[in-house]
Amino acid sequence: MLKNLDPLLNADVLHALSSMGHGDEVVICDANFPADSVARATVLGKLLRLDGADSARAVRAVLSVLPLDTYVDAPAMRMEVVGEPGTIPIVQREAQAEVNTAEGRDVPFASIERHAFYARARKAYCVIATGELRGYGCFVFTKGVILAPDSPAPASPR
Template sequence: MLKLIDPLLNADVLYALRAMGHGDELVLCDANFPADSVARQTTLGRLLRIDGVGTAQAARAILSVLPLDNAVDAPARRMEVAGEPGNVPPVQQEVQLEIDQAEGRVRVMGSVERFAFYETARKAYCVIATGERRFYGCFLFKKGVIAPEA
């Protein structure tokens, strides 16, 4: 255990979050996502896990240490519901709340069509799988920077 670090952030996840650079993306996914096969194609090349929780709780932990990119319009994106791109299911609404809380302001998520999401995920830095069983609990987060202290 570490002070001020969410205990959900295990050593492997912390390593990946720290190793990512500005503009690198991570995939936070539900239990139905093809996480292992996609993760093998990422920069890290292996699957990371935050088991036993859903994506909203995992997002809260990740966003407690990961700055989102301010240089892009949508540093957080969600997988669109197939055939219903405007539908934002409860799991995605919950993650939106975690993003807004972590950022201290509204940062509306972008969206990515389901199959385009898989292609984008393969180019990510890493994939972090959760125990989320609700459909469409899959997200992309783009890492930002921490400004120097004045």
């Protein structure tokens, strides 16, 4: 056990998150997502797992160590409900609350159509599967930077 690290974060997940660079993307997905086949196409090339966690809990753990990108318009994205792109299920509302808490500000999810989400996930750095049984517990997060205190402030999104 390590101090100040969420105990949900295992060594494989921590290594992947630490290895990611600015602008790389991580996918957190529910138990219904084709995680293994999609993960094989990612930069990491293998699936990471947080089986005991629901989506919101996994988002909280990951964002406890991963800064979101401030240089892009949408550093947090969610899979759209098929046929109802404006619907935001409870699972996504719970994850939205975790994102806002982790960032200390509102960072609204952008939505991505289901098949476009799959395509984007295949280009991600890595995929983390959760034990989330509710549908649409699937998210993409873009890694930002942690700047030294004497560094210039990041620019606003484009």
